[in-house]
Amino acid sequence: xxxxxxxxxxxxxxxxxxxxxxxxxxxxxxxxxxxxxxxxxxxxxxxxxxxxxxxxxxxxxxxxxxxxxxxxxxxxxxxxxxxxxxxxxxxxxxxxxxxxxxxxxxxxxxxxx
Amino acid sequence: xxxxxxxxxxxxxxxxxxxxxxxxxxxxxxxxxxxxxxxxxxxxxxxxxxxxxxxxxxxxxxxxxxxxxxxxxxxxxxxxxxxxxxxxxxxxxxxxxxxxxxxxxxxxxxxxxx
Numbered sequence: 479x480x481x482x483x484x485x486x487x488x489x490x491x492x493x494x495x496x497x498x499x500x501x502x503x504x505x506x507x508x509x510x511x512x513x514x515x516x517x518x519x520x521x522x523x524x525x526x527x528x529x530x531x532x533x534x535x536x537x538x539x540x541x542x543x544x545x546x547x548x549x550x551x552x553x554x555x556x557x558x559x560x561x562x563x564x565x566x567x568x569x570x571x572x573x574x575x576x577x578x579x580x581x582x583x584x585x586x587x588x589x590x591x
Numbered sequence: 592x593x594x595x596x597x598x599x600x601x602x603x604x605x606x607x608x609x610x611x612x613x614x615x616x617x618x619x620x621x622x623x624x625x626x627x628x629x630x631x632x633x634x635x636x637x638x639x640x641x642x643x644x645x646x647x648x649x650x651x652x653x654x655x656x657x658x659x660x661x662x663x664x665x666x667x668x669x670x671x672x673x674x675x676x677x678x679x680x681x682x683x684x685x686x687x688x689x690x691x692x693x694x695x696x697x698x699x700x701x702x703x704x705x
Contacts, residue, residue: 484633510691521595521682521696522634529691567633573691577622578647581633 480505482570484582492590497558499585501568502550508570511544511551512579517564525566526553529573558589593617595697597683603703606675612668612700616685623666624684624694625658634682640666642688670702678704 481504491497503511512527528535528542528551535542539558544551555562565586569579596615604610616623625637636650640660651657655673660666670677680701684694 512693514696521698524693524695527691527693569634577641577686578624578636578639578650579626579634579694580636581626583633 480508480570480580482568482580482582484568484585486585487583488586488588490588490590491558493558493560495558497555497562497587497589499553499566499568499587500550501552501570501582502548503570503580504549505570505572505580506549507572508549508580510571510573511542512569512571513542513553514567514569515564516567516584522567555587558587560589560591563587563589595683595685595695597681597697597700599700600698601701601703603705604673605705607672609669609671610673610702612670612681612702614666614668614683614685614697616664616666616683617695619687620685620695621663621688622686622692622694623660624686625666625668626682626684628680628682628699630679637668637681673702673704675704678702 483502509530514522515525516522539556541554565584568582598613621642623640626634638658639647655671658668680699682699684696686692686694
């Protein structure tokens, strides 16, 4: 069945450093890849998404890259700040049929001041 | 309202009881999704409603789980004869119709089965 693998499960970085989270998906028909940030006890918040017809998208300190051939995509956070500390989830979906998001297992990011 | 609203925020019940969880989507959003998040885990798809189309129930874990969406707006997720493994946070999301429309989540219902 459809599966999304996410690594690492935990990531600790010094404030100001970059953080990279990687995901691999199994369904080659997936064409939409959002990233969600979830703070403790809060709802998941969409931070960036990418469609399969582009290879990279950037929004201020956050960027996402997509390699369709390898079926993997990554989240890059530059100049990390303590408020970036949260759990980050990647997801994949077929937005022309089922629309359901298949989530990775999450990465707990800790930014040390 | 401004966002997806879910109620109750917390529910504690005894094993074997039935529970109903409610979701109010963002006004104008025709697509509605239910997900389950077990402690420390990712989100697991349960069911998806889109307009008047038949729902996608492929993620429901057993026949004890059911959901309905009346009038194309509010949705109710029902779990019958609850088991301890049903303990989780149940999250609802909604989106506009169409491809690549982002899903916006509610705060969830934390369900604890004693």
